[in-house]
Amino acid sequence: MKNGPNIALLGSLIGDPARTNILLALMSGKALTASELALEAGITPQTASTHLAKLLDAKLLRLHKQGRHRYFALADDDVGHLLETMMGLAAKLGHSRTRTGPKDPAMRKARVCYNHLAGEYGVHMLNSMLAQGYLSAAAEQIELTAAGENFLQRLGLDIKALSRKRRPVCKPCLDWSARRPHLAGTLGTALLNHFYESKWAHRQEGTRVVDFSPVGEKLFFSAFPL
Template sequence: MSHGPDIARIGALIGDPARAAMLTALMSGKALTASELARVAGIGAPTVSAHLVKLAEGGLIAAEKQGRHRYVRLAGAEVAEALEALLGLAQSRGHLPFRPGPDDQAMRRARVCYDHLAGEMGIALYRALHAGGALALAPDGVALTDRGHGLLDGLGLDMPALMRARRPACRTCLDWSERTHHLAGGAGAALLTRFQELGWLRPRQTSRALRVTLEGERELPRLFARLGAGGQGSPGP
């Protein structure tokens, strides 16, 4: 007799190669159409529809309609974090693509993990916040300290709205390429949005890799240094 939640069903849903490809594509945080997901998975329209029904019934995706178009997205941040952890497990066990793609190095440098920053830049951000006293260990992971509130407020984040939200302000997410944690939750999402507003990071059209702009190459290391030293964390030189 088994005890606890049934992981077999979730594992079977994710384990199909076509469904795994579609779920990984949705890790970009974008809502995609069935035809876009069919191209990603290399399957036909009737087959993708059957897969999407199974994923929706399993609670892994959610659909939304806009005009004549129907879009699909991941059901939530927990799904994305579980997928990121599985990617890390596959990486650590040597289950890698036979032929690395052109975006591999860019993905490792900086990428979107659902709605927050991952890769080398995401790890650097998390470590700087931790070193500077912005994050403290909590029973369910990490939490913002008073210093952290001040630092993020200085970066221009709407802290009252962030703390009112039902979503946890801070969560750790296991980074598949670095095999350590980066920052997820409301604060992680808000920081990624802020870095894009400042023009430090730009999305790429064909993958969830992010391009670090020339300004970002200059300003992000400066910011991480200030955060790690417990400085004010204000954007800009």
């Protein structure tokens, strides 16, 4: 009777709590093994295995075999984007899990959204780059300007390597806590990696929180003024 894409399958896949935990754990951007994900989701490895098979079959996850380990990751930026969108709506509607941890404020401040920076810091960075004329925006298309290329070069990023890939260089991604866009795409990924490598920030183990050091914070805000 109905035509078009099959939403129900997607919904039911995300709808199971165990699978939700798996997907949310992978929002950290790291590839995790089957046993790690089982632990994360609070289920036995057997059960996790069946869940992972389903997610893989639906192409929501990507698999990387390495010896006897099997590393799982989100298949795509779009999957991460969908998860953030759902979190945004769920938050707005007041569907929150009762068990709220102390990590919450830190998550709002700066966190990883699959593979790029989100939270207040992520929003700030995009705003700054637009204000400085490093990026130009039309509709949902964000583009890197000449001034922006210059800026990235000064930071020590290889811009040519970015544009070589098939993924879009710049892409806005709506933030579920700040409800404003932050920067995704290969550039978003590269910048986050740069923060790690320059020791401005590091990822809090086992969470999606990004911890900026006092020095890193200063450098971040001087690199991205408003």
